[in-house]
Amino acid sequence: MAPSQPSLIRRGARRALAASGITAAILYSWWQAVENARTPQSLPQAEVGEPLVLGRVALTPSSLQLRAPSPSSSDQRPLLVLSAKLENITGQTQANPIGPPQSLIEAKAGKADLGVPDVKLLRDGEFLKQLQPRMPEEVEIIWHAPQGWRAGEVAFTFFRQQFKLKDNLYGQASWLGYSAAAHMAATPEAAP
Amino acid sequence: MIRLRHVLPIVLGACALGAMMATTPDFNSVFRPLRTTAPNGAAAHGRLLAVRFADWQTAQQLSFERYGATVMRDTQGVFLVVEFDISDVRESVRLAAAWQGRSGRRYDQTKRVDDAPSTVDTRQFHPGLEDRGRAVFELPPDEIEGGTLLLARKGPNILDSELALTPPAGSPARHNKLLRLEP
Numbered sequence: 001m002a003p004s005q006p007s008l009i010r011r012g013a014r015r016a017l018a019a020s021g022i023t024a025a026i027l028y029s030w031w032q033a034v035e036n037a038r039t040p041q042s043l044p045q046a047e048v049g050e051p052l053v054l055g056r057v058a059l060t061p062s063s064l065q066l067r068a069p070s071p072s073s074s075d076q077r078p079l080l081v082l083s084a085k086l087e088n089i090t091g092q093t094q095a096n097p098i099g100p101p102q103s104l105i106e107a108k109a110g111k112a113d114l115g116v117p118d119v120k121l122l123r124d125g126e127f128l129k130q131l132q133p134r135m136p137e138e139v140e141i142i143w144h145a146p147q148g149w150r151a152g153e154v155a156f157t158f159f160r161q162q163f164k165l166k167d168n169l170y171g172q173a174s175w176l177g178y179s180a181a182a183h184m185a186a187t188p189e190a191a192p
Numbered sequence: 193m194i195r196l197r198h199v200l201p202i203v204l205g206a207c208a209l210g211a212m213m214a215t216t217p218d219f220n221s222v223f224r225p226l227r228t229t230a231p232n233g234a235a236a237h238g239r240l241l242a243v244r245f246a247d248w249q250t251a252q253q254l255s256f257e258r259y260g261a262t263v264m265r266d267t268q269g270v271f272l273v274v275e276f277d278i279s280d281v282r283e284s285v286r287l288a289a290a291w292q293g294r295s296g297r298r299y300d301q302t303k304r305v306d307d308a309p310s311t312v313d314t315r316q317f318h319p320g321l322e323d324r325g326r327a328v329f330e331l332p333p334d335e336i337e338g339g340t341l342l343l344a345r346k347g348p349n350i351l352d353s354e355l356a357l358t359p360p361a362g363s364p365a366r367h368n369k370l371l372r373l374e375p
Binding site for chain 2: 123129173
């Protein structure tokens with residue numbers, strides 16, 4: 001006895017279902033391409049005096065200066081000093097608010113990466129170890145300029161830390177991951 | 193009817209899984225420290241020690257001796273200096289202190305006075321010795337009244353004691369323009 005064939009309607013319905021899936025996939029990938037084209041690829045430009053929310057802290061850059069190193073310092077390269085206001089916007093004390101483990105600010109002079117900065121309090125020149133909630137601090141973020149660098153434009157990239165209510169390992173609330181949030185280009189003024 | 197018999201267990205399983213996911217307590221609420229709160233004047237007893245709130249005062253500036261030099265510190269807010277009596281120590285322990293302000297925000301002991309005399313970051317408490325500890329916080333003035341002193345063993349504190357000490361009502365009676373921290 002020959003096996004019974006599915007009815008024409010049932011075969012048509014299966015083919016229509018498969019075709020609709022393929023059509024949906026094509027439309028979705030086409031819309032993704034449209035969305036990518038619509039989203040600007042460049043990061044927003046940070047402005048002096050405008051606060052940047054970087055996760056645990058809000059940072060407001062105010063000026064960039066090129067300073068001579070202290071005569072007593074063993075490193076005689078000039079200093080690039082970004083003055084800024086830092087505010088802890090969480091509900092608890094934050095240690096190392098700018099980093100490590102990863103610095104929230106990356107600075108490049110030409111192609112040279114300036115590395116991890118020192119962060120000092122403006123009022124007494126002590127290193128900033130903690131930032132207390134509701135207590136904004138004026139700070140100086142200090143890099144050593146590369147040897148032989150001729151003062152020019154410095155490019156900054158600011159990174160934002162992500163808060164995750166439940167992380168993938170323990171399901172606990174954590175600050176994880178860093179993503180670029182804004183760019184800023186500035187030419188240092190000579191220190192008075 | 194046959195189809196329903198196949199689909200029903202899957203639907204019920206999905207519902208049970210969803211209910212479990214929705215009602216499971218999260219990590220932070222399960223693995224938090226076990227808090228013991230003591231009213232003002234009473235001692236809070238934890239697994240390793242007992243602590244009683246002793247004294248508090250505020251200061252605009254602090255000074256102390258470190259490595260033979262005088263260190264001065266000022267603040268954007270106010271320094272809150274809290275002292276507490278420690279007894280019934282069961283094993284040698286180092287402590288970490290925090291102040292939970294009226295707003296619920298948590299202020300750790302400030303690192304701007306690291307190595308100041310008698311502060312908890314420099315001290316270890318031992319069995320058989322009654323002792324006094326000191327913690328210094330840097331905070332906005334309106335976080336003092338209605339706040340709570342929190343003490344716990346230094347380091348990760350999961351499912352271990354956290355002692356919450358209630359200060360006297362109101363604000364500290366003494367406010368210093370400059371307070372010198374003595375041993």
